[in-house]
Amino acid sequence: MADKQLLLGDEAVALGALHAGLSGVYAYPGTPSTEITEYIQGHPLTKERHIHDQWTANEKTAMEGALGMSYAGKRALVCMKHVGMNVCADPLMGSAMTGANGGLVVAACDDPSMHSSQNEQDSRFWGTFGMMPVFEPASQQEAYEMTRAAYDYSEENTIPVIMRLTTRMAHSRAVVTPTEHIRPQNELHYPAHPRRWVTLPVNARVRNRELIQDYEQFEEDAAASRFNWLTDGPDRSLGIIACGIAYNYLMENYPDGCPYPILKVSQYPFPRRMALKLAEMVPAILVLEEGQPLVETMLRGVFPTGTKIYGRIDRTVTRDGELSPDEVRKALGLPALPSLAPSQVLAPRPPALCMGCGHRDFYTALNNVLKNDYPTARVFSDIGCYTLGYMAPFQAIHTCVEMGASFTMAQGAAYSGTWPAVGVLGDSTFTHSGMTGLLDAVNGNADVVLCISDNLTTAMTGGQDSAGTGRIEAICAGLGVDPAHIRTIVPLPKNYPDMEQVIREEIEYHGVSVIVCRRECIQTARRHAKK
Amino acid sequence: MKQDIILAGVGGQGILSIATVIGSAALEQGLHLKQAEVHGMSQRGGDVQSNLRLSSEAIHSDLIPRGAADLVVSLEPMEALRYIPYLAPDGWIITNTVPFINIPDYPEMDKIMGELDKLPHVIAIDVDAIAKEVGSPRSANMVLLGATAAVLDILDPEKLREGIRRIFGRKGESIVEANIKAFDAGLASAKK
Numbered sequence: 001m002a003d004k005q006l007l008l009g010d011e012a013v014a015l016g017a018l019h020a021g022l023s024g025v026y027a028y029p030g031t032p033s034t035e036i037t038e039y040i041q042g043h044p045l046t047k048e049r050h051i052h053d054q055w056t057a058n059e060k061t062a063m064e065g066a067l068g069m070s071y072a073g074k075r076a077l078v079c080m081k082h083v084g085m086n087v088c089a090d091p092l093m094g095s096a097m098t099g100a101n102g103g104l105v106v107a108a109c110d111d112p113s114m115h116s117s118q119n120e121q122d123s124r125f126w127g128t129f130g131m132m133p134v135f136e137p138a139s140q141q142e143a144y145e146m147t148r149a150a151y152d153y154s155e156e157n158t159i160p161v162i163m164r165l166t167t168r169m170a171h172s173r174a175v176v177t178p179t180e181h182i183r184p185q186n187e188l189h190y191p192a193h194p195r196r197w198v199t200l201p202v203n204a205r206v207r208n209r210e211l212i213q214d215y216e217q218f219e220e221d222a223a224a225s226r227f228n229w230l231t232d233g234p235d236r237s238l239g240i241i242a243c244g245i246a247y248n249y250l251m252e253n254y255p256d257g258c259p260y261p262i263l264k265v266s267q268y269p270f271p272r273r274m275a276l277k278l279a280e281m282v283p284a285i286l287v288l289e290e291g292q293p294l295v296e297t298m299l300r301g302v303f304p305t306g307t308k309i310y311g312r313i314d315r316t317v318t319r320d321g322e323l324s325p326d327e328v329r330k331a332l333g334l335p336a337l338p339s340l341a342p343s344q345v346l347a348p349r350p351p352a353l354c355m356g357c358g359h360r361d362f363y364t365a366l367n368n369v370l371k372n373d374y375p376t377a378r379v380f381s382d383i384g385c386y387t388l389g390y391m392a393p394f395q396a397i398h399t400c401v402e403m404g405a406s407f408t409m410a411q412g413a414a415y416s417g418t419w420p421a422v423g424v425l426g427d428s429t430f431t432h433s434g435m436t437g438l439l440d441a442v443n444g445n446a447d448v449v450l451c452i453s454d455n456l457t458t459a460m461t462g463g464q465d466s467a468g469t470g471r472i473e474a475i476c477a478g479l480g481v482d483p484a485h486i487r488t489i490v491p492l493p494k495n496y497p498d499m500e501q502v503i504r505e506e507i508e509y510h511g512v513s514v515i516v517c518r519r520e521c522i523q524t525a526r527r528h529a530k531k
Numbered sequence: 532m533k534q535d536i537i538l539a540g541v542g543g544q545g546i547l548s549i550a551t552v553i554g555s556a557a558l559e560q561g562l563h564l565k566q567a568e569v570h571g572m573s574q575r576g577g578d579v580q581s582n583l584r585l586s587s588e589a590i591h592s593d594l595i596p597r598g599a600a601d602l603v604v605s606l607e608p609m610e611a612l613r614y615i616p617y618l619a620p621d622g623w624i625i626t627n628t629v630p631f632i633n634i635p636d637y638p639e640m641d642k643i644m645g646e647l648d649k650l651p652h653v654i655a656i657d658v659d660a661i662a663k664e665v666g667s668p669r670s671a672n673m674v675l676l677g678a679t680a681a682v683l684d685i686l687d688p689e690k691l692r693e694g695i696r697r698i699f700g701r702k703g704e705s706i707v708e709a710n711i712k713a714f715d716a717g718l719a720s721a722k723k
Contacts, residue, residue: 173565174566175564245593252591252592252596329596338598339618341616347636348634349576350577352633385575460571461571
């Protein structure tokens with residue numbers, strides 16, 4: 001047996017991929033997925049085996065790079081947070097049509113309760129939508145084993161596999177015992193079904209029918225999977241379907257064993273055959289799943305026996321938010337453990353921009369200009385640390401939707417009569433999804449002031465490399481912004497008068513202005529100073 | 532035997548270094564362990580916690596139920612109060628008494644201490660002062676870990692010292708010794 005290791009769920013996925021013969025990881029940072037790629041970047045096997053490990057510009061380029069690697073016969077991993085799946089939806093759906101050649105695993109880390117996210121979307125739906133299998137480990141050991149299994153499954157069935165984690169699995173550590181055998185990497189080899197890889201209608205129609213058939217087989221495989229199981233119990237008044245880590249919360253409440261029959265599910269498509277077997281044993285079923293009610297929706301109204309279904313839809317389980325042992329306890333009808341009431345002497349402590357952060361100085365200068373002289377101004381912001389400019393004392397932004405929306409929404413509002421229309425995003429968000437929007441602005445000669453608050457890193461996720469560092473102004477000029485209206489300022493209190501002057505001038509210019517506001521992230525600067 | 536611990540503090544204070552040492556010691560002692568951490572946006576100056584569960588038996592949930600935490604260990608006094616609903620009736624609070632004030636409406640200190648005084652088992656110490664006293668001003672975390680060791684029955688304090696040596700070893704012998712000294716001072720102050 002190999003040495004036991006204390007690993008985050010994210011790290012267990014990473015180690016599973018490395019041991020499965022990985023040739024490349026493709027990812028854009030995003031909580032709670034970032035540590036998968038960081039673990040691979042720091043692992044000795046990565047250097048030894050020349051594993052590709054460079055951060056990509058966004059999730060779409062990540063998915064496409066990985067698909068190219070799979071085409072060439074090698075094993076690739078794509079990692080992202082749940083909303084990254086929206087960004088890469090096009091190549092993701094396409095990859096189900098091409099199928100995989102070298103094993104292809106897409107790790108999607110969901111964030112129910114929105115600890116660091118803008119929504120609660122459940123990545124299991126992509127499996128149903130694109131007809132791809134989804135693996136959802138219930139423990140860190142399973143995360144390791146299932147990742148290894150996912151690569152074999154992907155190659156045997158020529159299909160990408162989605163590995164779904166949620167925050168508590170991604171960011172919780174436990175002891176993992178890796179398998180001794182480290183599989184060699186694949187040699188370069190091309191697909192056995194070359195026609196699938198050119199998705200012209202003439203090929204896609206054929207492939208679509210194959211995929212529909214394959215998907216039925218995937219469900220049969222899920223029913224036979226060692227990661228799914230049905231156990232009987234002495235009390236057949238209720239049956240429980242527990243998906244992924246919901247299984248842990250269930251078992252937590254029954255230290256001496258659960259009295260009810262349980263169907264534990266970690267591999268999808270959801271094995272309906274197993275649910276029917278459970279329904280024959282019990283008159284009612286409680287569905288426990290982390291995220292949206294995917295399984296519950298599927299089951300309602302389909303049992304010939306009239307089995308009752310309890311879950312999130314009927315509010316037996318709270319409709320939103322992540323599960324917890326307490327939430328599951330309540331759903332099971334067990335009394336709460338005795339506990340103290342929350343203290344009344346307690347103030348909320350929301351996250352805030354760090355003291356000394358450049359975004360602070362940028363927002364201060366921007367506010368000084370807009371609040372006094374341009375009360376009709378609207379500020380369209382984006383996803384990053386600088387979204388915290390919404391909080392007091394700044395209250396500097398009006399919108400934050402998704403990566404890149406600042407620059408494009410500012411244009412839409414400007415065309416509708418908003419003035420001044422200001423866009424604010426960070427350097428990493430700019431190269432992720434802001435550049436194309438800037439090109440639109442140039443082509444439409446929009447009356448906008450687009451600000452790039454450049455801290456030379458991807459800060460919110462912990463300081464990963466940013467794709468455009470050192471080339472921001474060159475990129476803007478290359479996209480066609482008039483160099484006279486690409487202005488660079490350094491956000492420091494002593495520079496407020498100069499910064500305000502630049503902001504004022506660019507507001508008064510009725511065309512596309514870019515203001516690059518550049519100072520290194522205080523967190524990465526501290527780290528660099530220590531080195 | 533099992534012990535469930537909630538580690539609390541403000542993002543950037545470094546609760547994870549305490550968790551890392553406990554984790555290393557638990558692994559060495561052959562215990563089962565689960566440790567849920569907070570990463571991402573909420574780390575930026577907001578309240579952060581880590582659920583750390585140690586047991587001689589297999590552990591199911593990564594999260595600790597309400598009313599089940601044996602220890603709440605906090606680098607900040609108000610943050611200790613935040614997790615009172617999770618504390619078991621006979622559980623312990625081990626907290627730093629120095630407030631971290633980065634919000635405008637931080638409560639008055641005597642109100643916070645008054646709330647803590649209502650609880651039966653509290654170890655409240657000024658970890659920064661103790662760390663300075665023993666000449667290890669940057670090891671306040673290890674003072675708190677030392678104080679925790681006084682009631683962390685599932686782990687042998689010597690295993691925790693070994694954990695400190697493993698975790699800080701690559702930073703050099705003087706850093707290791709500073710941390711061990713801080714740990715011992717914390718342990719001694721909790722036993723007073």
